Amino acid sequence: MELFLNTTSPYARMARIVMMEKGLASNVTLRWSDPWANDAELLEANPAGRIPALITEDGTTLGESLLIAYFLEGIGQGESLLPATRLSQVLHLAGLGQGLMDAAFSTVITRKHMGAEVDESVLGQRRKHAIQRILERLASELDEDKASGNVTLGDISVAVALDYVAFRLPEVNWPQGRPQLDAWHRRIAGRESFRQTAFE
Numbered sequence: 001m002e003l004f005l006n007t008t009s010p011y012a013r014m015a016r017i018v019m020m021e022k023g024l025a026s027n028v029t030l031r032w033s034d035p036w037a038n039d040a041e042l043l044e045a046n047p048a049g050r051i052p053a054l055i056t057e058d059g060t061t062l063g064e065s066l067l068i069a070y071f072l073e074g075i076g077q078g079e080s081l082l083p084a085t086r087l088s089q090v091l092h093l094a095g096l097g098q099g100l101m102d103a104a105f106s107t108v109i110t111r112k113h114m115g116a117e118v119d120e121s122v123l124g125q126r127r128k129h130a131i132q133r134i135l136e137r138l139a140s141e142l143d144e145d146k147a148s149g150n151v152t153l154g155d156i157s158v159a160v161a162l163d164y165v166a167f168r169l170p171e172v173n174w175p176q177g178r179p180q181l182d183a184w185h186r187r188i189a190g191r192e193s194f195r196q197t198a199f200e
């Protein structure tokens with residue numbers, strides 16, 4: 001299999017962490033790609049031009065990080081990242097993580113292309129408020145004890161999103177005033193799969 005990714009995309013990092021957690025690292029060739037440079041092979045794999053994109057063993061191409069995660073969960077080994085006994089809670093967390101990624105990534109990319117003043121626009125303000133609301137929700141739901149079971153797709157999505165906010169929007173300073181969420185994050189992000197995929 002081949003996975004198109006780069007070192008700064010939260011979506012690609014999530015797919016890569018899932019790949020590692022499911023024992024599939026040796027089955028996947030990493031294809032480092034700049035999605036903004038019209039990489040012809042990426043466009044062939046994913047006409048949306050976005051990373052992550054996965055080419056499976058039978059040549060099928062998959063886009064969208066959550067769909068890639070779902071596929072890897074199905075073919076990988078070890079504990080399920082989508083345990084049936086708490087599926088709704090896992091998907092709930094994955095949704096919060098994805099929402100945080102989307103709001104943070106949109107903030108970063110619109111600033112880059114349109115200037116920092118875009119933060120003051122209606123859409124910029126909506127993203128800013130979404131980030132704060134999601135952080136508050138996560139802080140009310142997560143503490144260190146919740147990081148003690150088997151890791152899930154929800155944990156991975158939220159922990160990657162928090163890392164991304166710290167990496168690209170350090171002014172948000174999400175750990176400030178949220179010590180329990182910080183403790184939860186430290187436990188999840190201490191995993192080998194997180195350490196090997198740190199943003200750079």
Ligand SMILES: N[C@@H](CCC(=O)N[C@@H](CS)C(=O)NCC(=O)O)C(=O)O
Nearest residue numbers: 009010011035049050051052064065
């Ligand atoms: N919903 C998609 C989002 C993927 C995404 O936006 N990736 C960014 C990099 S972080 C990208 O490739 N952007 C290039 C573009 O939009 O042209 C997913 O979950 O995979």
